[in-house]
Amino acid sequence: MRPTTILSITGGIILALGGIALVVYMYVERNFAKPWHFWIAPLLALGFAGMFVQLAVMYWVKVGRLETKGRPRSE
Numbered sequence: 001m002r003p004t005t006i007l008s009i010t011g012g013i014i015l016a017l018g019g020i021a022l023v024v025y026m027y028v029e030r031n032f033a034k035p036w037h038f039w040i041a042p043l044l045a046l047g048f049a050g051m052f053v054q055l056a057v058m059y060w061v062k063v064g065r066l067e068t069k070g071r072p073r074s075e
Contacts (some may be wrong), residue, residue: 005059005063005070008056009056009059009060011039012052012053012054013053014057015049015058016052016053018049019045019046019049020044020046020049023042023046026041026042
């Protein structure tokens with residue numbers, strides 16, 4: 001497996017974990033008297049984190065797993 005593959009998967013996971021941490025922080029530090037854009041921000045951050053987790057998993061399924069089995073990448 002190429003180092004760029006490992007870095008891409010690791011980067012996606014780190015961004016996803018950062019997004020999840022941001023959601024938890026926003027949920028804990030919330031104030032109930034704030035407008036709508038403050039309560040929707042954690043939902044958007046959670047969606048962002050989920051997108052990066054899905055990106056890392058699908059990259060592994062489509063590319064990384066095939067390379068570990070010995071198939072070359074199509075370039």
